[in-house]
Amino acid sequence: MSAHVVNINDRPDIEAIIERPSVGAVPGSERKSTRYLGLPDDNPLDPQQAPFAFYIRRPAGDVTPEHSHQANRIEFVIAGRIEWRERGKDPVEYGAGTLTYVEAGTVYGYTVLEDATILIVFETAPQVSEYATEHGRL
Numbered sequence: 001m002s003a004h005v006v007n008i009n010d011r012p013d014i015e016a017i018i019e020r021p022s023v024g025a026v027p028g029s030e031r032k033s034t035r036y037l038g039l040p041d042d043n044p045l046d047p048q049q050a051p052f053a054f055y056i057r058r059p060a061g062d063v064t065p066e067h068s069h070q071a072n073r074i075e076f077v078i079a080g081r082i083e084w085r086e087r088g089k090d091p092v093e094y095g096a097g098t099l100t101y102v103e104a105g106t107v108y109g110y111t112v113l114e115d116a117t118i119l120i121v122f123e124t125a126p127q128v129s130e131y132a133t134e135h136g137r138l
Helices: none
Strands: 033-036 052-058 063-069 073-086 092-095 099-102 108-122 128-133
Touching: none
Parallel strands: none
Antiparallel strands: 033 052, 052 108, 063 108, 063 128, 073 092, 073 099, 073 108
């Protein structure tokens, strides 16, 4: 296999077509975007071929509800600051230059405290396996 070389500026924003449980697809704005950096013939909404990489921008105040993935997740915060929430643990704030590794099945959510740019890479197909609220699963 040859090298996969991609530039975020060559990839479309898929934010407006991402279906989220109990929310559906929500048209994005210039301030909120998701770009899939995987192979061009792969489905960005249900990728099946490595690399499983996403470049996201989120505005301050954006909330990602509790959920988990069926794959280990590596996140690198390029810019901004977030509050990370993981079930059973105290919230943690971190910002630009921070790398996190989250094992598959970990239930987490986060709130963007300052406009953020984040690179997320999954080790295998990243299927969302749970969305939850403080009152249970959605």
